[in-house]
Amino acid sequence: MKIVAICGAGVGTSGILKVNAERVLDRLGIDAEVTASDVASIATSAAQAQVILTSPELVDKIGKTFADIVVIENYFDLEELERKLDKALG
Template identity: 55%
Template structure:
């Protein structure tokens, strides 16, 4: 399963999100990789099951086949756990 974490450039905020999402996935026992990427690249990609991003970028990612999961607080593992569980379990 492919999950991508998306931010403007793919080097800052999305990397932080990727790291915390991977922590949560390990705790949930889900085998998935998370790639950090930019909005521009994400818009070209159609193979991600889930896109994790900030609420501010959701509009730019509409229309892709992936499920978009907005995360408000990147360091709140409970929020990430709740939202990923709702999507995956």
């Protein structure tokens, strides 16, 4: 299982998503590798990913992908992350 957290610059916000997604996956008992990346390199970084985590503002910039796109509104709300990841992966 591969999950990619996407932001504009590839540092900062995607890192927060990565850290919190790892916490939630741990809580859910799901074994997955989470990486942080940027919109520009998504074609390569998300090629093997099942799930893309990102912001509502960036969805339109992601383009074609076979991965499930999970949109997170509040990056610090672990309940929201858990609910949406559970739905995407369950």
